[in-house]
Amino acid sequence: xxxxxxxxxxxxxxxVLGKHIPPIPILPEDYLDFIDGIIGSIQQNQDYDAYYxxxxxxxxxxxxxxxxxTPEDVLDLFINGLSEWRIVDLVGFFRNLGYENG
Amino acid sequence: MENVPxxxxxxxxxxxxxxxxxxxxxLEDLRFDVEDAAKNKNREKLIASIYSYVSxxxxxxxxxxxxxxxxxxxxxxxxxxxxxxxxxxxxxIKPRPKSIREExxxxxxxxxxxxxANTLASKYGWMLxxxxxxxxxxxxxxxxxxxxxxxxxxxxxxxxxxxxxxxxESTKKSDFHPLKRPEWMLTTHKIPEIKKVKFRRxxxxxxxxxxxxxxxxSQPQ
Numbered sequence: 001x002x003x004x005x006x007x008x009x010x011x012x013x014x015x016v017l018g019k020h021i022p023p024i025p026i027l028p029e030d031y032l033d034f035i036d037g038i039i040g041s042i043q044q045n046q047d048y049d050a051y052y053x054x055x056x057x058x059x060x061x062x063x064x065x066x067x068x069x070t071p072e073d074v075l076d077l078f079i080n081g082l083s084e085w086r087i088v089d090l091v092g093f094f095r096n097l098g099y100e101n102g
Numbered sequence: 103m104e105n106v107p108x109x110x111x112x113x114x115x116x117x118x119x120x121x122x123x124x125x126x127x128x129l130e131d132l133r134f135d136v137e138d139a140a141k142n143k144n145r146e147k148l149i150a151s152i153y154s155y156v157s158x159x160x161x162x163x164x165x166x167x168x169x170x171x172x173x174x175x176x177x178x179x180x181x182x183x184x185x186x187x188x189x190x191x192x193x194x195i196k197p198r199p200k201s202i203r204e205e206x207x208x209x210x211x212x213x214x215x216x217x218x219a220n221t222l223a224s225k226y227g228w229m230l231x232x233x234x235x236x237x238x239x240x241x242x243x244x245x246x247x248x249x250x251x252x253x254x255x256x257x258x259x260x261x262x263x264x265x266x267x268x269x270x271e272s273t274k275k276s277d278f279h280p281l282k283r284p285e286w287m288l289t290t291h292k293i294p295e296i297k298k299v300k301f302r303r304x305x306x307x308x309x310x311x312x313x314x315x316x317x318x319x320s321q322p323q
Contacts, residue, residue, distance in 0.1 A: 004168075004169065005171050005172055006167075006168050006169065006170060006171070006172055006175070007149055007152060007153065007167075007168075007170075007172040007175045007176065008149050008168065009172070010172035010176075011145050011148065011149050012145075015145060085172075086173055089173055089176075090172065090173075093172075093173070093176045096180070097136065097137075097140045097148070098137065098140040098141060099139075099140040099143065099145075099148055100143065101143075
């Protein structure tokens, strides 16, 4: 099930990831570190609710499908989703607007 | 062929348009809604306001914008705003750190147009249709001159009023209290350019010494 990466869903994602978003990277090669930072923060705070909500926004998959998937597959969905949704640009956009989350 | 700046929304590309006064004021009201929603962390209002802004400027329906990738809409929002930003030379529109948009009892969301139209029509006797089609920078320049004339007239009248003077017991003279000017008319001080000063390398304080790949401590030329 494909989810529409429109502005409304983008803002939902930005809100859900809230406090887990690290500072914006300057170099393009830091993008993976940026996503890694989000995952690290979720793990550290054990905020799995945000993790699953983010996956649902990114992919549209239901909690039932997530439950029967392997952790590696779910993580892949999360990482690929953030990458496809241009998470760094997304965070930069909302911060440029002065909209803070978390 | 001239390269026209444009925005990409869905399957179509829309050339950016320099809006005339009335349309620009409508967009400015929507932009204020965006800023207000962002400041108050009102997500739903923020998204609705951005969609309204881009839809108004591009004539693409909100329903169609909702099918677009978020970045296209976001980029379009900033591109339209930047393309239509007025010339920042006018002191009247320069942002000021302490400026607060005050809401009066007689204020309402689309009042900007009526306020500007009233000011220009009162001064020049122009028709509303003509004012609506004015170039934004030209309108701002004229509005600033109208406000300036108005202020100088008020200052002249104030200087003739006895309220502008108070008797000073110690000097046995009257002190003049000038009429307060609006913030945009206050003198601006230019920050003087910092001159480059040369001094010997040996006079530099010793700090962290960076070594480059070739083992030297100076950057390769």
